Amino acid sequence: GPKVLQIPSHQIIDMGQMVTLNCDPVSNHLYFYWYKQILGQQMEFLVNFYNGKVMEKSKLFKDQFSVERPDGSYFTLKIQPTALEDSAVYFCASSLGGARNTLYFGAGTRLSVL
């Protein structure tokens, strides 16, 4: 099936540093999402993105977070500066239509903030 690739699979950084998580979505998809998962538990919605714009974001999407997809390349999540509570697995997803369509998820990037 369609594949979403996330790079890197694991990132370790010091608190206060900047980190960029990269996502290569399914090629013809138009909607992009980031979710946060802690300890294999609930998938927490962070943000969705369509047509170059953030459509909706949750309270977890702090001011230190930003997303972009420059020139149709990687869909990125940047955290600057990072905090200890940002440690989690971050999943990228994409879909052809909106949230009533199938979301295809990547394998996640495990972020460890020390």
Added chain:
Amino acid sequence: QQQVRQSSQSLTVWEGETAILNCSYENSAFDYFPWYQQFPGEGPALLIAIRSVSDKKEDGRFTIFFNKREKNLSLHIKDSQPGDSATYFCAASGSSGSWQLIFGSGTQLTVMP
């Protein structure tokens, strides 16, 4: 306040039994309910989904039963196999003006051989 609730954090069944995973939701405007399956180290993958105009959706061994009046649904896995051992997330979307797919907290299913 959780908009999508899965009451059981974990469930263990024997191989061959029917596993029943329950889910309830708050928002009457939700009209699309997918179930996602997640194996350790992987992202969730769509297993089966139902729209609120239906009360049942079947796909092989997997069936969703949906009760709009009670605002709950369940996923039945017939003839459970050890390979079905995974975490199952109920999700919902369709709330007016919202683009979110909201997940429940997940039920970890273990199928014992």
